[in-house]
Amino acid sequence: MLKIPYYPGCTLSTVAKEFDTSAKDSAIKMGFEIEDLPQWNCCGATFPLTPDNIMGLTAPAKVLAGAEKAGDTLTTLCSVCYNVLKRTNRVLKDDKEKLSTVNEFMEEEYAGGVEVTHYLEVLRDQIGFTKVTEAVSRPLKGVKTAAYYGCMLLRPFEDMGIDRAEAPTIMEDLLKALGATPVFFPDRVECCGAHLAMDKPDIVSKLSGNVIDSAAREGAEIIVTSCPLCQYNLENTQAESGSALPIVYFTQILGLALGQDEKTLGFEKNKFSPLALLRYKELL
Amino acid sequence: MKIKLSKSDIDGALVTQISKVSGEDFKQCYQCGNCSGGCPVSYAMDIPPSQIIRFLQLGRFELVMEANSMWVCVGCLQCYSRCPKGVSAANILEAARQLSLRKGTDHERIEDLPVSFLKTAPQQAIVCGFRKFVS
Amino acid sequence: MSRIGVFICQCGTNIADTVDTEKVAEEMKKIPGVVHTQDYKFMCSSPGQKMLKEAVKKHRLDGMIVSACSPHMHEKTFRRACESAGINPYMCEIANIREQCSWVHHDKTKETGTVKSLDLTRMTIERLKKNQPLKPNKIPVNKRALIIGGGIAGIQAALDIADGGREVLLVEKTPSIGGNMAKLSETFPTMDCSQCILTPKMVEAELHENITLMTYSEVEKIEGFIGNFRVTIRKKARYVNEELCTGCGDCWDKCPFKQDSEFEHGLKKRKVIYTPFPQSVPNIPVIDAPNCAMLQKGKCGVCAKVCGPKAVDFEQKDIVVEEKVGAIVVATGYDLMPNEHFGEYGYGRIKDVINGLQFERLASSSGPTGGKILRPSDGKEPQSIVFIQCAGSRDEKKGVSYCSKICCMYTAKHTMLYRHKVHDGQSYVFYMDIRSGGKRYEEFVRGAIEKDGAMYLRGRVSRVYEKDGKVIVQGADTLSDSQVEIEADMVVLATALVSRPGADTLAQKLGIGYDKHKFYNEYHPKLKPVETVTAGIFLAGTCLGPMDVPESVAQGSAAASKVLVLTSSDEMIKDPTTAIVNDFTCNACWDCVVACPYSAIEKTDIKDREGNVIRRLAHVNDGVCTGCGTCVAACRSKAIDLKGYTDEQVYAAINAF
Amino acid sequence: MSQENTEETQATETTETFEPKIMAFVCNWCTYAGADLAGTSRMEYRPNVRIIKLPCTGRIDPLFIIKAFENGADGVLVSGCHPGDCHYTAGNYHAKRRWIAFRSLMEFTGIDTRRLQFSWISASEALKWVDLINNVTDEIKALGPFMDFKNLKG
Numbered sequence A: 001m002l003k004i005p006y007y008p009g010c011t012l013s014t015v016a017k018e019f020d021t022s023a024k025d026s027a028i029k030m031g032f033e034i035e036d037l038p039q040w041n042c043c044g045a046t047f048p049l050t051p052d053n054i055m056g057l058t059a060p061a062k063v064l065a066g067a068e069k070a071g072d073t074l075t076t077l078c079s080v081c082y083n084v085l086k087r088t089n090r091v092l093k094d095d096k097e098k099l100s101t102v103n104e105f106m107e108e109e110y111a112g113g114v115e116v117t118h119y120l121e122v123l124r125d126q127i128g129f130t131k132v133t134e135a136v137s138r139p140l141k142g143v144k145t146a147a148y149y150g151c152m153l154l155r156p157f158e159d160m161g162i163d164r165a166e167a168p169t170i171m172e173d174l175l176k177a178l179g180a181t182p183v184f185f186p187d188r189v190e191c192c193g194a195h196l197a198m199d200k201p202d203i204v205s206k207l208s209g210n211v212i213d214s215a216a217r218e219g220a221e222i223i224v225t226s227c228p229l230c231q232y233n234l235e236n237t238q239a240e241s242g243s244a245l246p247i248v249y250f251t252q253i254l255g256l257a258l259g260q261d262e263k264t265l266g267f268e269k270n271k272f273s274p275l276a277l278l279r280y281k282e283l284l
Numbered sequence B: 001m002k003i004k005l006s007k008s009d010i011d012g013a014l015v016t017q018i019s020k021v022s023g024e025d026f027k028q029c030y031q032c033g034n035c036s037g038g039c040p041v042s043y044a045m046d047i048p049p050s051q052i053i054r055f056l057q058l059g060r061f062e063l064v065m066e067a068n069s070m071w072v073c074v075g076c077l078q079c080y081s082r083c084p085k086g087v088s089a090a091n092i093l094e095a096a097r098q099l100s101l102r103k104g105t106d107h108e109r110i111e112d113l114p115v116s117f118l119k120t121a122p123q124q125a126i127v128c129g130f131r132k133f134v135s
Numbered sequence C: 001m002s003r004i005g006v007f008i009c010q011c012g013t014n015i016a017d018t019v020d021t022e023k024v025a026e027e028m029k030k031i032p033g034v035v036h037t038q039d040y041k042f043m044c045s046s047p048g049q050k051m052l053k054e055a056v057k058k059h060r061l062d063g064m065i066v067s068a069c070s071p072h073m074h075e076k077t078f079r080r081a082c083e084s085a086g087i088n089p090y091m092c093e094i095a096n097i098r099e100q101c102s103w104v105h106h107d108k109t110k111e112t113g114t115v116k117s118l119d120l121t122r123m124t125i126e127r128l129k130k131n132q133p134l135k136p137n138k139i140p141v142n143k144r145a146l147i148i149g150g151g152i153a154g155i156q157a158a159l160d161i162a163d164g165g166r167e168v169l170l171v172e173k174t175p176s177i178g179g180n181m182a183k184l185s186e187t188f189p190t191m192d193c194s195q196c197i198l199t200p201k202m203v204e205a206e207l208h209e210n211i212t213l214m215t216y217s218e219v220e221k222i223e224g225f226i227g228n229f230r231v232t233i234r235k236k237a238r239y240v241n242e243e244l245c246t247g248c249g250d251c252w253d254k255c256p257f258k259q260d261s262e263f264e265h266g267l268k269k270r271k272v273i274y275t276p277f278p279q280s281v282p283n284i285p286v287i288d289a290p291n292c293a294m295l296q297k298g299k300c301g302v303c304a305k306v307c308g309p310k311a312v313d314f315e316q317k318d319i320v321v322e323e324k325v326g327a328i329v330v331a332t333g334y335d336l337m338p339n340e341h342f343g344e345y346g347y348g349r350i351k352d353v354i355n356g357l358q359f360e361r362l363a364s365s366s367g368p369t370g371g372k373i374l375r376p377s378d379g380k381e382p383q384s385i386v387f388i389q390c391a392g393s394r395d396e397k398k399g400v401s402y403c404s405k406i407c408c409m410y411t412a413k414h415t416m417l418y419r420h421k422v423h424d425g426q427s428y429v430f431y432m433d434i435r436s437g438g439k440r441y442e443e444f445v446r447g448a449i450e451k452d453g454a455m456y457l458r459g460r461v462s463r464v465y466e467k468d469g470k471v472i473v474q475g476a477d478t479l480s481d482s483q484v485e486i487e488a489d490m491v492v493l494a495t496a497l498v499s500r501p502g503a504d505t506l507a508q509k510l511g512i513g514y515d516k517h518k519f520y521n522e523y524h525p526k527l528k529p530v531e532t533v534t535a536g537i538f539l540a541g542t543c544l545g546p547m548d549v550p551e552s553v554a555q556g557s558a559a560a561s562k563v564l565v566l567t568s569s570d571e572m573i574k575d576p577t578t579a580i581v582n583d584f585t586c587n588a589c590w591d592c593v594v595a596c597p598y599s600a601i602e603k604t605d606i607k608d609r610e611g612n613v614i615r616r617l618a619h620v621n622d623g624v625c626t627g628c629g630t631c632v633a634a635c636r637s638k639a640i641d642l643k644g645y646t647d648e649q650v651y652a653a654i655n656a657f
Numbered sequence D: 001m002s003q004e005n006t007e008e009t010q011a012t013e014t015t016e017t018f019e020p021k022i023m024a025f026v027c028n029w030c031t032y033a034g035a036d037l038a039g040t041s042r043m044e045y046r047p048n049v050r051i052i053k054l055p056c057t058g059r060i061d062p063l064f065i066i067k068a069f070e071n072g073a074d075g076v077l078v079s080g081c082h083p084g085d086c087h088y089t090a091g092n093y094h095a096k097r098r099w100i101a102f103r104s105l106m107e108f109t110g111i112d113t114r115r116l117q118f119s120w121i122s123a124s125e126a127l128k129w130v131d132l133i134n135n136v137t138d139e140i141k142a143l144g145p146f147m148d149f150k151n152l153k154g
């Protein structure tokens, strides 16, 4: 079975465990495996935007160095981890001087031989969405599902390149493969407010509120994301505002479609579970 | 506001420093306003991103440092992604934060954060927040 | 008119679907004068046309109607067919039963379309009965061309026409050709030296066997019409014999008196006997008569004494010549808006406030400072310069409403020239918008900002004043919402381009239109950009409105090509649709003369044998008349009519309605 | 419709079945081409109008209009290039001045000025032409047949 080295990151090992497990279980259903790096550390959760900040690159560089031992690709799930690792990797590959400076701060040197991919890319480019459809045993027929991309999965385009930055379809294509009806809504690449949750909750409410309203207006019944912080912000905002769209990781929906036992998918952690809706639609 | 403009302002040391730290050349910006137009939080900023750059072009470093803009910027890169000149307001605001934090003054203290947040929030939010707000 | 053929086209099914063409053909046969009718599938096809021609012969037709598509489509086709069948092409008329009938009335019973086709065909038949055979006007064409204005646009036009093998007369008002471009230092967007690219063209114009230069000359009168203009030109006295002068310069070296140089815009003096600039073409001086001691007071004559070939001639007089040409290109260029418009900017009061052309002279290596940027007041190198854009432009109240189009570009150029010459100098540019449309233009301006560090401020300057040897500029930067004050060493105004003084008088002489800013009007701003309403007169360059060198040159070439087209044959064929005056009924009220938008109607005198004027009459010049018919409707005595659209023809159609 | 049978039908016509005759004087360059375009675009409009093409609206003599009414027109339409667009630069200005004078003359002679309509239609305004013809036809229809001149001519 195809085994791909995998970086879970802090949040997926704790608060967003369901993201991690649903992805792993789904992979097996589709005939591959993602395997935790034997050793890893926090990526820093933010890519340093000032080019003079080399220290900010060392944490993700360590992850990359570890990954290099496990293979030549590294996959991730969390949008932020993906962003930080991919951009760092790019900088280190392009700028040999920076690479050697960073290497001076690490026990194990990184040679620049890793390709960072997202789980979505693995599905699209390595497995193929048609294969995914073949593995589907519980098509999500008629479920109007909105994919919320947020910022980090897509931007900046020249570094991330996963899909068109302003008009991505990778998640919608996956949703289609699962039999669901993707809902394209205007705010799907707008920001949720991210870490401002820490000290400016009112801004987050506003931004996340916009995202939810925008999806709801287009008739979404479920929102999927690939970022725990997006999930957190959207869900919290909803709790405040009283609307009740389930906001889940795309892998949870994937798991459902692949016929995994819904009890293993962690929906109990969601403030608003999609299960009732799916039962109502007689999909479960 | 009245500005007396001279060469020493335009090429001022602090402005040069922020340009160096951010890696951005302010002269590149042509003040089209796209960044401010798309920035999800410019409504909450004292000075919106494009005007931050304008003040830096004019050598008004102190105005930039006094404004809340850098602390409101969420780093979403909307500005940079859509800037027709490839200028990153995000980098510039990060540089402003860095210059402020590198003086050793923190913008947030962990003690001040609500416990509920610390308990439930994804780690990444906390890590990221501290990277942005604490020296 | 007695033998008319009527042909009804089915246009495949395009007409036949909604018009019963057979019935139309039948009905039309009943009209007196119609001797033959026929409907056919495709009238415009070769068999269709052949059929027409055969019918003409067989039925001895002397006129025909084709009821078919719009005349805009096939009128020419059918008239040509007529002509080859031996009847006058203007005896063929089209009834439009496709675009204006079968295609717009979708009634499948054919009732609607047929009724209308009957009406349209009948009206056309009645009209045709009043038609007269017409002959296209043939006008002889004089192949010489006159160019008025020897700037880059005029020079280009002259060279192209001359290269095309036609004789050109280039009339320039000042002592040398070259115009404003001769004053420029380097030129955007490529920054090549203006003199370097212009001088060879000036010399080529001087030496070209087909070009006659008349500098220091002005057009006084223009008569005639397309192909046949008579032009009166005054060649002003130079007081130097052009044949004898060798251009040695001894005269101006020795002349003891000085005046401000027009060419240097007052930044330098010239002698009273002078050439405007060293590369002048022709390199022959003129004496500035009002300031010459000899000519005014009869004392001096130094120049004449030192002149080896004895070329100075104080007795010289203006010469007035008449020239015949077939086409005229007007390329009289522009001026900068005069100083007095800028009270708040201190122009004329503060020495270190100058205009764009003055800056060009400062930057020019052949200029008054040898190419060093030095400020006029004390000759010091300015450490900071403020450029004020839209000075006078886009100022409805005190200046002109339009954008001068090139000042954004030349200001960017000036900041670059300044930075290249004064490395640590800082330039500031106040602008309202940056207008740099054009190939590589935007990149040029960005270069000034990004590479050469010009500080652009979005706002207008409110005032400029002097303080402690500095020029204080107070304006706004709307981008930062602030009032801005700059202590500058020098200020350059990007002054509006305006039309030449006297542009209107010249236009009136030529009979061409001009706008309220006295820029000349093109015939059609998009499709006839270098033509005027007066046939045979063309425009090029900045006399039309602000434009840069590339555009002026393109227009010079465009005008030249128009001239070459016009002079490509000895005769011009013109549509015979022109007005004609009935000599017996015209009572010389001149209503038509006033109404004609083309000044095609002349007031003529009828003289008896002794030469006494016995009557006056309107007379239409076929060469000029465009056939609009405005005069006809204006004439209260019904003494003027329009061939092809006579009152009779129109009434016949109305009566058949 | 030939003249004879128009008169015949008119006698028995009620306003509902009355089909007005409208004469249009249009310039060759703008309105004529606009009307052609309506055809090229296969638009549809009321069949009541008969066009007389002239080089320019400047050519239109007020007497043409009177003549048209005399010959049984129930309405007359005059249309040319937009002001400033005249193929002959200024013909339509002259025309406009003339019409203004003519309109007051019409009023004076007691013809309902609604029977005479002016319009600017460019070569690209096929739709405007269609609307104009439809509207004018409806309006004239509502006004009923124009009898004054016909009776005069009688």
Ligand SMILES: Cc1cc2nc3c(=O)[nH]c(=O)nc-3n(C[C@H](O)[C@H](O)[C@H](O)COP(=O)(O)OP(=O)(O)OC[C@H]3O[C@@H](n4cnc5c(N)ncnc54)[C@H](O)[C@@H]3O)c2cc1C
Pocket (backbone or CB within 6 Å): C148, C149, C150, C151, C152, C153, C154, C171, C172, C173, C174, C176, C177, C178, C179, C180, C181, C184, C186, C187, C188, C189, C217, C218, C219, C331, C332, C333, C334, C335, C336, C355, C356, C357, C360, C406, C410, C413, C500, C506, C540, C541, C542, C543, C547, C548, C549, C550, C552
């Ligand atoms: C400060 C400044 C900088 C510029 N820099 C640039 C640049 O870098 N690049 C660029 O492309 N363009 C530049 N331009 C624009 C450029 O000067 C013009 O586009 C060009 O000179 C226009 O040429 P012209 O032949 O139309 O008119 P002109 O150069 O004005 O020539 C007209 C000629 O006609 C003559 N004349 C006028 N009236 C009569 C008459 N009645 N009878 C006979 N002769 C007559 C005049 O004496 C003159 O010689 C600049 C303009 C300014 C003001």
Ligand SMILES: Cc1cc2nc3c(=O)[nH]c(=O)nc-3n(C[C@H](O)[C@H](O)[C@H](O)COP(=O)(O)OP(=O)(O)OC[C@H]3O[C@@H](n4cnc5c(N)ncnc54)[C@H](O)[C@@H]3O)c2cc1C
Pocket (backbone or CB within 6 Å): C526
């Ligand atoms: C939205 C818009 C609005 C505009 N509005 C205006 C306006 O209001 N006023 C105005 O003045 N201008 C306007 N323009 C500009 C105007 O369209 C252009 O200036 C003009 O059409 C250019 O004409 P052209 O002949 O140079 O090129 P084109 O119109 O592009 O014609 C080129 C022709 O060459 C053919 N061709 C290309 N390659 C080959 C080949 N290898 N072999 C053979 N044939 C080939 C093409 O098929 C085409 O038919 C507008 C433009 C746009 C985009």
Ligand code: SF4
Pocket (backbone or CB within 6 Å): B028, B029, B030, B031, B032, B033, B034, B035, B036, B049, B050, B053, B079, B082, B083, B084, B085, B086, B087, B088, B089
């Ligand atoms: S989008 Fe770019 S060019 Fe436009 S104002 Fe912002 S930084 Fe400047």
Ligand code: SF4
Pocket (backbone or CB within 6 Å): B035, B038, B039, B040, B041, B042, B049, B072, B073, B074, B075, B076, B077, B078, B079, B080, B089, B090, B093
């Ligand atoms: S990165 Fe900051 S400045 Fe740029 S759009 Fe996002 S929040 Fe606004």
Ligand code: SF4
Pocket (backbone or CB within 6 Å): C009, C010, C011, C012, C014, C015, C041, C042, C043, C044, C045, C068, C069, C070, C073, C074, C098
């Ligand atoms: S003449 Fe006109 S209507 Fe007849 S076939 Fe040709 S295109 Fe059609």
Ligand code: SF4
Pocket (backbone or CB within 6 Å): C240, C244, C245, C246, C247, C248, C249, C250, C251, C252, C284, C285, C306, C307, C308, C309, C310, C311, C312
């Ligand atoms: S006029 Fe005489 S002195 Fe003067 S340039 Fe001519 S030849 Fe020389």
Ligand code: SF4
Pocket (backbone or CB within 6 Å): C254, C255, C256, C257, C272, C273, C287, C288, C291, C292, C293, C294, C295, C299, C300, C301, C302, C303, C304
């Ligand atoms: S005569 Fe006139 S031009 Fe000659 S030198 Fe004397 S002042 Fe000069």
Ligand code: SF4
Pocket (backbone or CB within 6 Å): C389, C390, C391, C393, C394, C402, C403, C404, C405, C406, C407, C408, C409, C432, C433, C434, C435, C494
């Ligand atoms: S070209 Fe520029 S400076 Fe000149 S008038 Fe236009 S906008 Fe103003």
Ligand code: SF4
Pocket (backbone or CB within 6 Å): C581, C582, C585, C586, C587, C588, C589, C590, C591, C592, C593, C617, C618, C634, C635, C636, C637, C638, C639, C640
């Ligand atoms: S308007 Fe008629 S009468 Fe008067 S001058 Fe002209 S042609 Fe003669």
Ligand code: SF4
Pocket (backbone or CB within 6 Å): C578, C579, C595, C596, C597, C598, C599, C600, C601, C620, C624, C625, C626, C627, C628, C629, C630, C631, C632, C642
């Ligand atoms: S037809 Fe037109 S151009 Fe000709 S003379 Fe009459 S008004 Fe002038």
